[in-house]
Amino acid sequence: MNVEAALTHDPERRRDLAHVGPVELYTPVLEASRDFFVNQMALTEVGRDERSVYLHAWDDYQSWTLRLIEREQAGVGTTFLRAASAGAYERMRAAIEASGQRVDLDDGVRGLGEVTRFADPDGHPMAVYWDVDWYEAGDGDRPSLKNQAAAFPGRGANVRRLDHVNYLTKDVPNTSRFLSEVLGARCTERIVTDEGEDAAIWYSLGNKSYDLVYTEDWTGANGRLHHIAFATDTREDILRAADVMLEAGIHIETGPHKHAIQQTFFLYVWEPGGNRIELCNAGARLILAPDWKTISWTAAERAKGQAWGLKTIDTFHTHGTPLV
Amino acid sequence: MNVEAALTHDPERRRDLAHVGPVELYTPVLEASRDFFVNQMALTEVGRDERSVYLHAWDDYQSWTLRLIEREQAGVGTTFLRAASAGAYERMRAAIEASGQRVDLDDGVRGLGEVTRFADPDGHPMAVYWDVDWYEAGDGDRPSLKNQAAAFPGRGANVRRLDHVNYLTKDVPNTSRFLSEVLGARCTERIVTDEGEDAAIWYSLGNKSYDLVYTEDWTGANGRLHHIAFATDTREDILRAADVMLEAGIHIETGPHKHAIQQTFFLYVWEPGGNRIELCNAGARLILAPDWKTISWTAAERAKGQAWGLKTIDTFHTHGTPLV
Amino acid sequence: MNVEAALTHDPERRRDLAHVGPVELYTPVLEASRDFFVNQMALTEVGRDERSVYLHAWDDYQSWTLRLIEREQAGVGTTFLRAASAGAYERMRAAIEASGQRVDLDDGVRGLGEVTRFADPDGHPMAVYWDVDWYEAGDGDRPSLKNQAAAFPGRGANVRRLDHVNYLTKDVPNTSRFLSEVLGARCTERIVTDEGEDAAIWYSLGNKSYDLVYTEDWTGANGRLHHIAFATDTREDILRAADVMLEAGIHIETGPHKHAIQQTFFLYVWEPGGNRIELCNAGARLILAPDWKTISWTAAERAKGQAWGLKTIDTFHTHGTPLV
Amino acid sequence: MNVEAALTHDPERRRDLAHVGPVELYTPVLEASRDFFVNQMALTEVGRDERSVYLHAWDDYQSWTLRLIEREQAGVGTTFLRAASAGAYERMRAAIEASGQRVDLDDGVRGLGEVTRFADPDGHPMAVYWDVDWYEAGDGDRPSLKNQAAAFPGRGANVRRLDHVNYLTKDVPNTSRFLSEVLGARCTERIVTDEGEDAAIWYSLGNKSYDLVYTEDWTGANGRLHHIAFATDTREDILRAADVMLEAGIHIETGPHKHAIQQTFFLYVWEPGGNRIELCNAGARLILAPDWKTISWTAAERAKGQAWGLKTIDTFHTHGTPLV
Incomplete structure (x- = not known):
């Protein structure tokens, strides 16, 4: 393939991905990893199920930032990428399919609407989405300034x-x-x-x-x-x-x-x-x-x-x- | 008019402006203003003509950042806005014309290609452009790291x-x-x-x-x-x-x-x-x-x-x- | 009196006071004040009795830094001043007595040896001391670097x-x-x-x-x-x-x-x-x-x-x- | 010798040295070293003679901070130590003499009164002094706040x-x-x-x-x-x-x-x-x-x-x- 061609960006092309969204991380020591992200990194636990914990960084507008999943080996799970609009979401799915990568729809992801799952060429699981729940601060973390998602934690990093x-x-x-x-x-x-x-x-x-x-x-x-x-x-x-x-x-x-x-x-x-x-x-x-x-x-x-x-x-x- | 309507942003709409580009500033004391921007703010003088001085901020990729123009009264001159692509430049000109604002083409602006001049509803002079000269550092300000426009000045602000x-x-x-x-x-x-x-x-x-x-x-x-x-x-x-x-x-x-x-x-x-x-x-x-x-x-x-x-x-x- | 004379410092004179030591603070809301100093200021609670709480700042070499005492009105209690040596302690007591201020010995202060209590001319209670207990970090706050008193809290201020x-x-x-x-x-x-x-x-x-x-x-x-x-x-x-x-x-x-x-x-x-x-x-x-x-x-x-x-x-x- | 004994500090002993004062540095490239200290470190040149340059750091109360002396080889010249008082200066000279180190009086050092020259046991040249000229800022570096020696340079380090x-x-x-x-x-x-x-x-x-x-x-x-x-x-x-x-x-x-x-x-x-x-x-x-x-x-x-x-x-x- 021609790397230079890949690098030539067409500024007229639409930017259909907005940002890297929530991400999943595998860990063999769920509670120890959770404590690190809460105590040293200053994320907040916002939910958990049998084998995973959902964490939120204080100025993430979305309902969660990082999901820790217990697994024998550490590594990265799915990286969710937010589309830039509802139409962009559709275009992105079509583009991925057209590239030959398999896509799977999933509407069961916490805090997100329908997501289109795929993998990058190296096999890292990814997904694109548009609909998303915004973070709602509660009594314990309501920010003094309403233009941030949650209160500044004043803890660790x-x-x-x-x-x-x-x-x-x-x-x-x-x-x-x-x-x-x-x-x-x-x-x-x-x-x-x-x-x-x-x-x-x-x-x-x-x-x-x-x-x-x-x-x-x-x-x-x-x-x-x-x-x-x-x-x-x-x-x-x-x-x-x-x-x-x-x-x-x-x-x-x-x-x-x-x-x-x-x-x-x-x-x-x-x-x-x-x-x-x-x-x-x-x-x-x-x-x-x-x-x-x-x-x-x-x-x-x-x-x-x-x-x-x-x-x-x-x-x-x-x-x-x-x-x- | 309906302010709420103005505020409702359609995420599907193209973003046709990339950033606020160079800007002009009027001053009754050209050299004193120039010295402030060079000595206290750490911009660099990159050019001058009879009644104005061009200044560059060290990580601006464009050839100049601020033009000081001598005039009896202080104030703001033209704000240049860079389009997101050549096509965006054309769309932006059409949109401004369609809004009823007068547009004027000008290809005589230092370091920029053709610009489309217009005014905002309050009368502030503005211009949109696409073609631009990139800043080229010289012997005196070549940066050690090639991913910045000019050497870090280590001066003032x-x-x-x-x-x-x-x-x-x-x-x-x-x-x-x-x-x-x-x-x-x-x-x-x-x-x-x-x-x-x-x-x-x-x-x-x-x-x-x-x-x-x-x-x-x-x-x-x-x-x-x-x-x-x-x-x-x-x-x-x-x-x-x-x-x-x-x-x-x-x-x-x-x-x-x-x-x-x-x-x-x-x-x-x-x-x-x-x-x-x-x-x-x-x-x-x-x-x-x-x-x-x-x-x-x-x-x-x-x-x-x-x-x-x-x-x-x-x-x-x-x-x-x-x-x- | 002659203010200028007071200000003329004789560099030959011994410096018999080493530093401002622990201090007492009155508060009508003991627990709220305690929480402020622990959560926002990052002191640690190291002791309490019926109506007061002892707090320690993480790099204070002494066993406590601040004592909060419940009282109807806020204000400052005793300021303890550490003498520069055992001899300095004796000289300081003699100097205070010679100045006409009343002195009282007290060996019941937590973490300090004998203290000499007195008041400044405006009536603020003070005390001089030499013997002092050094802070001993425990399992929860042992510092990684042994040249600091307690672990860096990573909390609040x-x-x-x-x-x-x-x-x-x-x-x-x-x-x-x-x-x-x-x-x-x-x-x-x-x-x-x-x-x-x-x-x-x-x-x-x-x-x-x-x-x-x-x-x-x-x-x-x-x-x-x-x-x-x-x-x-x-x-x-x-x-x-x-x-x-x-x-x-x-x-x-x-x-x-x-x-x-x-x-x-x-x-x-x-x-x-x-x-x-x-x-x-x-x-x-x-x-x-x-x-x-x-x-x-x-x-x-x-x-x-x-x-x-x-x-x-x-x-x-x-x-x-x-x-x- | 008994190192532990040397380390046992008697707090009753007078502290007869106040601080490390000006220091001399040898350099084979006088002007390049001078430019480094002026441009990168933000000292100011305050004097020079045939083979040396005197530099001042902006909050040094003394008239100079560093003297660069041209010499074939780099290295440290005399370190000047300020006594804590006139009496301390005399006591310090006596103590050095009593230790067996040779002392020499010199009243020809710029900005200092009489100095007592000696060497540490490894041969580094040192001197003790008491009288000193205070730095006097001029029109170019008068500070806005009078409790600092010279204007903040806003340059380099x-x-x-x-x-x-x-x-x-x-x-x-x-x-x-x-x-x-x-x-x-x-x-x-x-x-x-x-x-x-x-x-x-x-x-x-x-x-x-x-x-x-x-x-x-x-x-x-x-x-x-x-x-x-x-x-x-x-x-x-x-x-x-x-x-x-x-x-x-x-x-x-x-x-x-x-x-x-x-x-x-x-x-x-x-x-x-x-x-x-x-x-x-x-x-x-x-x-x-x-x-x-x-x-x-x-x-x-x-x-x-x-x-x-x-x-x-x-x-x-x-x-x-x-x-x-």
Whole structure:
């Protein structure tokens, strides 16, 4: 396939996906993972069933942000993507079907209307939806300012909302084509090998500089997760979060530091179930240009390390969930 | 007219405007205003002609951000709005013409291709454009990371980019209808009087929670400016900027504090020419919901002051440029 | 008396007081005040008796920081001051006695050895001590780094330690003389009226720019409190604390802003019992000069407002506890 | 010698040193080093002679903070230590002489009165002084608030003041005894080898948790410098400084991160002359206890890395100036 073609974004094309919506995460230690997200990350438990817990980040307009599901192995479940309109939802389903991916309708997802389930080329389960329940704050979390979803928790890392998901994939170019041609996302940055192959791709759905990221999986496995990221309001929140993680005995993998790619200020930790979780802050950086030109990073540029020189930690290239 | 109708956003409608682009500002003291924007705000001078200076903010992808024009009275010149595509540019021109506003083509604007000039219902000069020159850093400001437009200046307030323009208008409801129905912008928040009239409106073009704001002008004048705002990466940048302004003898009108409306962390100063300038930071707050429901603030809610209780300063209701 | 004489600090004189130690606060609503200090300020309850609760700030090396005592009226109880050595304790007792103030020994104070009780000239109860129990963290709050007293709480305002106490006094000059000549403190800044009288004084015991502050009480009452202040590590902590207070319904009196005097970044709230509480951050500002020259602020300088122009709120001049 | 004895601080002993005063730094590239300290660190040039430049940090009450001296090899020149009083100056000279170290009087140092020159046991040149010229701001840097030495520069890293000096020494225990017994400093933290030997020591003169640090020099050389540190008001200043250094092409050795020892938030860079420079922020952490118990870190504890897990970079153990 022609990667460059995939990267050429037609600004006249409709943007039919609005944002990365709620996401599911597998964990072998449901209650420990739940406690991490509630106590250290500052999400709130908003529901549970026999083998899963629903959590909400304080400024997510939707009824839930993250569902933890008990399973033998950690990993990522379904990523839900909100369509930009009712018509966009229909167009998106048609486009996915036309691409040859199988679609399944499901109207049994908590807090969402009908969803169209599918998988990306690497097998990660995904779904598109339009109808959604808005979060309704109760007596315990009614915000003082009515333009936010729930009260500011004042607890742990105080993450505001889900930011992005970073998947591992066996075939970056093929996945890139799917994101660009089928989902209509825009590639804002990428890593290119000396052989000219894409090794990692950052795709954006709106003004955030990325929402969906894929990194090459060297193990040859399918459907694995690199990390899920949550946004904080400031870099100071992330520095404080590092102390919070330290005190709670949560494994800090790397950071705080600033990525060269996308310039995100980051902290990576492993939640008790083993999934890598990022806390991130982009400052005021947004992609406002509708014809943004994809930034390509070479191996030589990557060798300089992160923005301020931090070397990428070994586990960053090897740890994914499920473990293989 | 029916304000509610204007506020009802059709998510199926195309978003044909991408962002607020470069803007012009009038000043009776050109060099003093230029020095303020260069030394305190950290823009860079990138060009000048007989009676004006072009300035660039370090992460603006376009060739210039702000043009200062010498004139007897301070105020706002043309606001340029970038279309989302070549087709969107054509559709936007047709929509403005169809609304009854006069349009004029101009291909002589520095750094832009053909622009379609028009005026909003209150008479503020505006223009839509698609073709644009990208900023090209030179030896003196080449950034170390190639995903930003120019080197981080490390000077004064270090504002990253233009954020929004806040105009005064005699007729808020009529302006609101124009923004919604003609420009296709979305009203994310508004102030409603006890009589049910809109007194101020915040309109968004993308995921930023607002780009164009109109506040009622009690003087009965037309075409006046409330303020132009520039975004910083952190709230700390704004605290530091307050010290920078203090040392430079720049009048601090109010802040730093946090707005209740839109929750922006702000500082308002008057540049030497008399125009009000805001430094603002939104944290990680974005409008991701394509069907965001306009937040309406009543007079009673407004009486509580800003988010943390600061009372709105008198001049905030009276000072606009040009002075009347 | 000769105010100037009081302000002339002899650098050869021994510094016999080390710091402001634990302090007592009266409240008519013990449990509500306790909840404020635990949930919003991030102190920890470490003990209680029939009518009082002992609280500890996470980096206080001593066994408790604040004791809340139930009483009909809010106000300040005893301020404990730690001597710089065993010998200093004896010298301090002798100096207080020699000044004509009555002293009483008490060995029944929780966590302290023998204390010497006395009152300042305005009647505020005080005590000097040397022997002290160090804080011993338990399983629930053992810090990951052994050079801090207890685990970082990651809750609310996360105040690190007590910073200073600001008292109201009927007679500033007389109090100033006592602080300087008897307690051996140094006056680092002061407000002087147009008549040349001291209206407020900031006294320091070490490198912190102030520890004990007295402001003129216009009501003619004795022994009242202006506020007690707790230090945070960053200004960002104080911005976040403002949101925490907003969500908890705690009255924010003024701030966040930066004082012109002493340049402290501040937030003032009223705890549920009515006492004014400050959250403060001094950045890296310290008084390192052993012969620091007292800074005197005139009424004209005060009229400029705080550092960035905020006008002093009326209640700041009138609200003290107990109410009169 | 008995290290424990050296560490036992007698709180009754007078503190005769007030702070680390101005310091001299050698550089083979005088103008490049000067530009680094002016443009990136935000010091101001306040004087120069044939082969040296005097620089001032904006809140240093003294007339100069750092003198850069041209020399073939980088390294540290004289560290000046201010006595706590005129009497303390005399006592300090007597104590140094009594210890067997040679002392020399010199009244020719810019901005200082008579100084008593000596060397520490490892040969680093030092001097004690009492009389000092206070900084007098001029038209270009008069501060808006009169309780700071000079105007806030709003440039680069905006360091407020000198913070500490970290020397390399062949014999840590012997140096420790000199600091404790002769200079009367207090050891607040230290690294102890598995053999029970001190490998690094942090000594404090006042409430700052350290002012003079010595680390074992594995090369066997004498009189070398590990680094000189400057304090910023916030951690955010240090994050921003990292971008400033990145853009200026200054080598970032490690950081930003948080030390486990002393908990300082840090960034280490190499100035153009090769000397390691630290930017540091301690938050509100101070040593208020007059009987603080020295914290001892073992090799096993050190192996955990810095506070949030960053591994100590190899050059941190090998790079010192002069190079050997």
